[in-house]
Amino acid sequence: MKTTRLITTLAFAFMMLFSFNAEAQKFAGLDKSPLDLASFPNRGSDKLIKVFYSRPQLKGRTVGKEIAPYGKLWRTGANDATQIQFLTDMKFGGKSITTGAYSLFTIPGEKEWTVIISSDVDNWATRGYDESNEVARVTVPVTMGDESLEAFSMTFEATDDGAHLHMGWDKIRISVPFTK
Incomplete structure (x- = not known):
């Protein structure tokens, strides 16, 4: 009786171990808007700025209409709001930006884009944005x-x-200046 119980317990433990191991090896599918990093300078340890953003795809949509609508606040990418890190004090639009992490938002337009640096961080899309x-x-x-x-x-x-941060999508290009 004890041998049967021991064999049953061992068999159950082995099956549980096998099932947990099989589940642990499953990976989620690739993100449709993968995370990317742009930094300046591109190589080396002397970085001044890093931008972490997700890369949405056009997939037949039109910028300014179905995606990144003109005149509306946009997270400047997909998924989480784009994060910009300053690893040294910089200037942006004549204002000093101190070392630290910020969000980078934009308001796309047909002829011009407004680029915004905000102290709001760790937001999904534009939720949590406060002017x-x-x-x-x-x-x-x-x-x-x-x-x-x-x-x-x-x-x-x-x-x-x-440095200038260049952003592009479809044939649209903008260039955003940062100075030391």
């Missing part, structure tokens, strides 16, 4: 590129006194 927590905002012109970008993209380019 009174804006640190700085700047309006930049829209230009059109030759190539259509399926995924929303960001990259930095060095300037004499800092």
Whole structure:
């Protein structure tokens, strides 16, 4: 009787171990808007700025209409609000930005975009955004590129006194200046 009970207990324990192990090896599917990082400079340990954002895809939609609607606050990506980290004090739109983490919001427009740095962090989309927590905002012109970008993209380019954050989606391009 004890041997039967011991075998039953061991068999049950083995089955539980096997079932937990099988579940632990399942992975969720790939995110449809994967997380990405743009930093300046791009390589090395002397970074000044990092931007963490999710890259939504066009999938036949039109920027300014079905996605990132003109005139409305946008999280500047997908999923969580885009986070920008300053690893040194910088200037944005003539205002000093102290070292730390912030959210980066935009208000897209047909001819210009308003770019906003906010002390609101860890928000889903634009939930939790409060205009009174804006640190700085700047309006930049829209230009059109030759190539259509399926995924929303960001990259930095060095300037004499800092860097420009370039954002592009479809043929829309904007350039956002940051200075030391």
